[in-house]
Amino acid sequence: MKWSARWSAIPGLCLAVTTALVGVAGAESCPGRRGGDEKVVGGRDARLDHWPALVAFRTNRPSDGAVAYFCGGSLIAPGWIVSAAHCFEGITERDGAWRDGDGAVVEAVGGVVDLRSVAPDQVRRIERIIVHEGYREGLVSHHGNDIALIRLESAPGQTPATLSLHPTSDPVAADDPRGYVAGFGVTAHDPSGGNYTSHPHRDGTQFWAGSPVLLEAPLPLVSGDRCAAAYPGFAIGPGQICAGLEQGGRDSCQGDSGGPLMALDASGCPFQVGIVSWGAGCALAGRYGVYTRVSHFAPWIARHVGGLVAQSAGRGHGAASVGQILGDLDALLASARDRARLAIVGRRPIRIGDEIAFEIATDIAGRLILIDINAEGTVLQLFPNQFDRPETVGALAAGETIRIPGPAYGTDFFEAAEPTGKGHLVAIVVPEDFPIGLSVGDPATLAKGFVPRQRTSYFMNLLAQIKAWFEARSGASGEAVKAWGYAVVEYEIVAR
Ligand code: 4AZ
Numbered sequence: 001m002k003w004s005a006r007w008s009a010i011p012g013l014c015l016a017v018t019t020a021l022v023g024v025a026g027a028e029s030c031p032g033r034r035g036g037d038e039k040v041v042g043g044r045d046a047r048l049d050h051w052p053a054l055v056a057f058r059t060n061r062p063s064d065g066a067v068a069y070f071c072g073g074s075l076i077a078p079g080w081i082v083s084a085a086h087c088f089e090g091i092t093e094r095d096g097a098w099r100d101g102d103g104a105v106v107e108a109v110g111g112v113v114d115l116r117s118v119a120p121d122q123v124r125r126i127e128r129i130i131v132h133e134g135y136r137e138g139l140v141s142h143h144g145n146d147i148a149l150i151r152l153e154s155a156p157g158q159t160p161a162t163l164s165l166h167p168t169s170d171p172v173a174a175d176d177p178r179g180y181v182a183g184f185g186v187t188a189h190d191p192s193g194g195n196y197t198s199h200p201h202r203d204g205t206q207f208w209a210g211s212p213v214l215l216e217a218p219l220p221l222v223s224g225d226r227c228a229a230a231y232p233g234f235a236i237g238p239g240q241i242c243a244g245l246e247q248g249g250r251d252s253c254q255g256d257s258g259g260p261l262m263a264l265d266a267s268g269c270p271f272q273v274g275i276v277s278w279g280a281g282c283a284l285a286g287r288y289g290v291y292t293r294v295s296h297f298a299p300w301i302a303r304h305v306g307g308l309v310a311q312s313a314g315r316g317h318g319a320a321s322v323g324q325i326l327g328d329l330d331a332l333l334a335s336a337r338d339r340a341r342l343a344i345v346g347r348r349p350i351r352i353g354d355e356i357a358f359e360i361a362t363d364i365a366g367r368l369i370l371i372d373i374n375a376e377g378t379v380l381q382l383f384p385n386q387f388d389r390p391e392t393v394g395a396l397a398a399g400e401t402i403r404i405p406g407p408a409y410g411t412d413f414f415e416a417a418e419p420t421g422k423g424h425l426v427a428i429v430v431p432e433d434f435p436i437g438l439s440v441g442d443p444a445t446l447a448k449g450f451v452p453r454q455r456t457s458y459f460m461n462l463l464a465q466i467k468a469w470f471e472a473r474s475g476a477s478g479e480a481v482k483a484w485g486y487a488v489v490e491y492e493i494v495a496r
Helices: 011-029 224-230 295-305 319-339 443-447 457-472
Strands: 054-060 067-077 080-083 092-094 097-099 105-110 123-131 148-152 179-183 197-200 206-209 215-219 240-243 260-264 270-278 289-293 340-345 355-362 366-373 379-383 401-404 421-430 451-453 485-494
Touching (some): 067 105, 067 270, 067 295, 080 270, 080 295, 097 123, 148 295, 224 240, 295 457, 319 340, 319 421, 319 485, 340 421, 355 366, 355 421, 366 457, 379 457
Parallel strands (some): 067 206, 340 485
Antiparallel strands (some): 054 067, 054 105, 067 080, 179 215, 197 206, 240 289, 340 355, 355 401
């Protein structure tokens, strides 16, 4: 449902609806969108506007300014890059910078397709590198977990990539034809790395790279079974996703590692499903490229980064996938159910135009998140919002009952609005140390009213963050869940 209220009384709600409409129109001009339609080995020149979040990692030797590009990455939140763990083996912080074994400083370069003309403001230094705890140096093909997060000293002005944060937003078909990979890696495999070549910068200094220009390759995504069969004895599991052609010829390769594997949604908008990890040679027949599966590591990413841009479940096919996310939430918070209660105040059935309000009671202290998932699968955060006490965002005391809309709203009721059909209200009482500020979006958005999100993106990000909270406390069993309260109510809105 769309909980509309009296427009004059609640300008915030008007604004929320307007923003939602803008969101729909915005789908046509998403970052990186492709119309209908190869180092990358067997690649073609890439367009910058198709790869807005891509970054290249390089080493820069202070003694002589020698530069070498060694890996890719993808901006996923302001100042945060996701890449492959194996890219950062042997890189440590010394003398105030992250350096390789020779003392060369590691830098991230963003917003370029031609490495011959990199401007100083496109180069960032690294503040912190977080390598997955399960990664084993030199053993990527046996242990996986080939993922790392890189925090930059300052945030580049690039647009963060949309991520697949849940298995349901990974491409559904076993062999989805529309995958893309890009990078500055080598265009022919050489185990000794001999295919890196030296190129002149515009100013005459030299740099080393696999390719001086960004190359991309369209690559079908390959089912886990087919990929596992191609690599018997290796770790191809839920944490990996593969891409490539049965006959070979196109592939990512040395120097592309860490870069993004993108899928396209129904509108041609790219979202990241993989991170270039490894493969037997490059572009060989029957030897697919192996990528770290982003959705599998979503809770880990969310734990460190917080707010992310999530791809909608089922690639935009709404309600059924919202049900799956709700199912995950139910499983995670099952034993928190008796600590919060949620009621819709108003007559039944709820008819369009009816006056309704919500009452939430909690046995435990915490902060409330109230979410509406309407019959079309659109997710709207009802609380906290701009009418909440800003200093305490969502804070409730043990034993408190809160009514929404409350005194500050200027109205006692919401009006039930379209769409008709069955929806869900979800109340979650989250512990004090849960990063609610990140899950509800940035404060600027929050200040404008309710926080609208198209379909499931917001919901998946929230789920990823809740999973991350439990993962950091070793699982949902036992004591940790006692800090949570949870209530779900199914409702139905009928025509007048
Ligand atoms: C590498 O050596 C590498 N074909 C990266 C990706 C692939 C193979 C090798 C996938 O970094």
